[in-house]
Amino acid sequence: MGTECRADAQLSDYAARVLEQVAVAPGCRLLTVSSPGLARAASPGQFALLGCGTGYDPFLRRPLSFHRVDVKRGKVSFLYRVKGSGTQWLAERRRGDVIPVLGPLGRGFRHSDRGKRGLLVGAGLGAAPLLFLAERLSRQAWSLTVLLGAPTRTGILRADAFERFGTVRTVTEDGSTPKKGTILDLLQEEINRGGWDTIYACGPRVVLKAVQEISARTGIPAQISVEERMACGLGACLGCACRSASSSGYLRVCREGPVFDAGEVILDD
Amino acid sequence: MGTECRADAQLSDYAARVLEQVAVAPGCRLLTVSSPGLARAASPGQFALLGCGTGYDPFLRRPLSFHRVDVKRGKVSFLYRVKGSGTQWLAERRRGDVIPVLGPLGRGFRHSDRGKRGLLVGAGLGAAPLLFLAERLSRQAWSLTVLLGAPTRTGILRADAFERFGTVRTVTEDGSTPKKGTILDLLQEEINRGGWDTIYACGPRVVLKAVQEISARTGIPAQISVEERMACGLGACLGCACRSASSSGYLRVCREGPVFDAGEVILDD
Amino acid sequence: MIDLSVEVAGIRMQNPVLVASGTFGCGEEYSPLFDVGRLGALVTKGITLKPWQGNKPPRICETPAGLLNAVGLQNPGVDAFIHEILPVMKGYGVPVIANIAGFTKEEFVEIAERLTGTGVDGLEINISCPNVKSGGMALGTVPELAAEVVEAVVESTSLPVIVKLTPNVTDIVALARAVTDAGADALSLINTLLGMAIDIKSRRPVLGNVLGGLSGPAIRPVAVRAVWQVSQAVDVPVIGMGGICRGEDALEFILAGATAVAVGSAHFRDPLAAMKIISYLEHYCEENGINDWQKLIGTAWKNK
Amino acid sequence: MIDLSVEVAGIRMQNPVLVASGTFGCGEEYSPLFDVGRLGALVTKGITLKPWQGNKPPRICETPAGLLNAVGLQNPGVDAFIHEILPVMKGYGVPVIANIAGFTKEEFVEIAERLTGTGVDGLEINISCPNVKSGGMALGTVPELAAEVVEAVVESTSLPVIVKLTPNVTDIVALARAVTDAGADALSLINTLLGMAIDIKSRRPVLGNVLGGLSGPAIRPVAVRAVWQVSQAVDVPVIGMGGICRGEDALEFILAGATAVAVGSAHFRDPLAAMKIISYLEHYCEENGINDWQKLIGTAWKNK
């Protein structure tokens, strides 16, 4: 994991061949493609734009975060929820099919040099970019705790995969896992316990806002991965605006983000 | 083959499951679907509208003639050329996929009670509706000659299948079959030889116009299968207009056609 | 089951899902596929005073997520309509709205007069067809001229008068206001967008008529915008149309301010589209516990 | 290799494939993907006099075969443009056309004056942006007002002046004539169609700005029609745009009367679209033995 990623060097529109696609939970799929160049270039927190459909509907590409990257084997995985027409099309791709994948894009998670105790907060699909991050951080001898939360048991994604890289704690709103509550309850517990150098979070806005608030209150630096509707993914169209905390203007989620320091942006509803 | 088809009785939007799809020539495919209801209802010369694509592009359905119908096994086949986005999508369907098929539509070939010596003229893809016709006519003890023409050898489609129902004569413009020339040369030869009760033709406009002219000149009744761009396929939108020979107005290819008596329509370019 | 019935321009409909003029024949074409009597209302193809043979083919050209058409008002004329087509359409037991197209104000009046008392339930004045050259378009784009036509028709008939507007104008709200002031009981919007396509092989226009009208999902955002703008500006009900293919689309128009919707091009992709939309609306109301579904009309701007 | 070079408004371009304003950043964003210096010309995002922060998100909404955008002219203002962005854009060695947007005639003039002599190769007057509320639209829809702006800008600068027209008008030909009479050296058409979308879950408009501009393949038929109509009515070259995604589409615009084309939304689906279009046009000319490819311009109406 680089400090400032130098994505541009290998940014390309890759023709990625599907190696495997499996359902990991209801409506939730793990897609693995072969793309050695992309695998080499990708950093945790960055994303790609996947071309969906053969005609012009759907028209726009879909942004998905890198979930796992196996540089040696040239494999890149995406963890995604089937939501609308684009992800539905992706879900129908089978081994051997080719998907256009533009990436790597954006600014991923950054080093913090304060220390190596990391708290990863993944609400629902927010788990997607965190596995890649967990792997890279653990390689650099970070000690990690991963919080995974969802409304119900089947929404807790990839807990077993995370276990290789740190302590995993899960929570569900309906109590279908041992612990019942929201991920924010869990987060507050861990914050109370203390000893964290950096928080990395991904998930719905309400979770990210809570992380912003905790970071501001406790002084623990946090990095949050933000979502916004995108067109170009390259910083050219100004479509993916997120309000800047330091100026009166906007930042581009696809360029200055998707990972922002918690204090960098204002998340409106 | 009925006299006036009573298509409406079983007209429906069938969810047809693909049984098989094979390439029969470069860019030319034979698609077989399972649809017992459609198989029972279909008559030679009628067609169906096949839904293509999952989004709204392509938007319109594609008209294809019934090429073979196996009522007993509930199978319907289409012979088609991959031309644009719709047929490209069809070409990618595999066994088990479901295609929406609206049909049977239109007015097919009619009985002639003059006699049972039929001349079938299929230029290129014009062979598509003629196989189904040949099969039904031969069951009724017609004696048939089938003329198949194309620019080159690979454009002569399904000659072997036609041989079960009558004498097949082929011609290519580049002489890659024994006989060199156009299908109109072959047609003229057969007309000169004489003895025909009805001509049935399908193919490009230039061929259909020649058939109209021959029919008018010789008095041999001819039926031609006409193509026009379609939207509804049901007679509702008035999109598929073909100039009527008997009035100053237009006939609907999807309703009064696609098979017309040679004298019924004026084919503009 | 929830009651989806609605009144538009005094015409009572069992549900708010109509068919768009020119896309549904006289109902008979679709009757083998579903019970046409389940629709909110039937709308005829444009009816002219005299028989009209329409434009030369090709009349249809597919475009991304839509199509161009240049049918050009092919119809047997008002008298043949009354005697041959209307009885078939009335047979389904739902209101029949006659889409009428004149080339002059006087023609509009004459068609309206002839249709009055025939069993037709309402008139939809088509001052917006892009496929007829002489006058059709101009009448529909200049508020004063449009208002004159509407006023004359309203005076000449006891039938409810719906006015169908073209989106090919700078200010559709001004047009809507003008025809509403002139007495329109309801508005239909939108008609097709003026477009064309060129065949790169022949290097000529695809359509026999050169220009055509663009319809289908491609134009839906333009239609939603028109409904949103107009429904806030006038007091009469709006029938929304333009690219409605699914229940979600119909709901979008209702939220934008439409009292009813019409399904047009969608029939070409899914002949059962209108039926599916009706079912969707029923289920939507049930699932969301909506008793008076008409409260949904214009929610998107009422909530602003 | 065939010579595709072309002159538009006195600006020499190596080929007729430009990028559409607002879709291509300053070139730098796409430069990792292809050699931006192979384009016919670069066109900037709309430039205002003062820095402008744009609309609140969401700014993008996908629609069938297209998208709505309501970016709303976010830009650092003309001075920052000149000092920070222009040098980057000039670095690619192809003409740079500055798309300028004023809220008044005076602002247009002032932006034009500041850009004159900076290295910018031409101005594209954007009197047609649907995403700015105050005035922007009105200026661009009334021929007299549009002409006034154009006349004032033409007088204030030595740069070639291209005028970008909106399709959201009743009579685009009248608008084109007015601005051409006022001195426009070329026309760009079309800008986006005014549209909107409503989120049925929240029952509110999707876009932060409520209204947005529709672009992409969905609008291509409308754009081709505009180019067809306008190119026959005026004597200045037309830059065609609106849904051009592939070489065939570009050719369709050329046949309709465009001298050059611009690629916009297509970049979002295929970032290499413009490059592929250039290759297509080269191959097309070679295969069809076309030496003077400019003879293709307007063939569709010349052949009528």
Ligand SMILES: Cc1cc2nc3c(=O)[nH]c(=O)nc-3n(C[C@H](O)[C@H](O)[C@H](O)COP(=O)(O)OP(=O)(O)OC[C@H]3O[C@@H](n4cnc5c(N)ncnc54)[C@H](O)[C@@H]3O)c2cc1C
């Ligand atoms: C940087 C980034 C990384 C992401 N990573 C992941 C991931 O790893 N796994 C995952 O499941 N999802 C991820 N998302 C969300 C994902 O992009 C959307 O769920 C997806 O685009 C929905 O497409 P659709 O066709 O299924 O839905 P539709 O609702 O049909 O999409 C319509 C349009 O809205 C856009 N859209 C819809 N939801 C979102 C959203 N949440 N964020 C941005 N655009 C949206 C689509 O891209 C499309 O343009 C990410 C989003 C961003 C911005």
Ligand SMILES: Cc1cc2nc3c(=O)[nH]c(=O)nc-3n(C[C@H](O)[C@H](O)[C@H](O)COP(=O)(O)OP(=O)(O)OC[C@H]3O[C@@H](n4cnc5c(N)ncnc54)[C@H](O)[C@@H]3O)c2cc1C
């Ligand atoms: C009654 C009828 C029966 C037909 N039977 C056959 C058949 O059995 N086998 C076969 O290969 N072809 C047949 N055709 C032609 C076939 O419909 C077209 O080749 C096909 O629609 C092309 O679709 P596309 O997406 O590949 O091409 P595109 O060019 O992308 O299609 C664009 C649009 O034009 C329409 N279109 C293009 N060509 C034709 C055409 N020749 N006739 C009507 N519409 C057209 C398409 O339906 C679509 O709406 C028939 C046409 C008709 C009218």
Ligand SMILES: Cc1cc2nc3c(=O)[nH]c(=O)nc-3n(C[C@H](O)[C@H](O)[C@H](O)COP(=O)(O)O)c2cc1C
């Ligand atoms: C083939 C066709 C024919 C049409 N004929 C008429 C007509 O006669 N009168 C009319 O007012 N509108 C006519 N329209 C316009 C439709 O009624 C409708 O306003 C438009 O198509 C937009 O809706 P849609 O996108 O759902 O099709 C026609 C549309 C099509 C596609």
Ligand SMILES: Cc1cc2nc3c(=O)[nH]c(=O)nc-3n(C[C@H](O)[C@H](O)[C@H](O)COP(=O)(O)O)c2cc1C
């Ligand atoms: C995201 C986005 C931003 C745009 N910004 C501008 C702009 O600043 N100025 C302008 O004149 N046009 C702007 N446009 C319009 C395009 O330049 C072009 O006219 C329109 O999108 C149609 O072309 P297309 O369909 O190829 O995108 C913008 C379009 C998009 C999609």
Ligand code: FES
């Ligand atoms: S998506 Fe275009 S700038 Fe971010």
Ligand code: FES
């Ligand atoms: S395709 Fe609609 S009438 Fe024939």
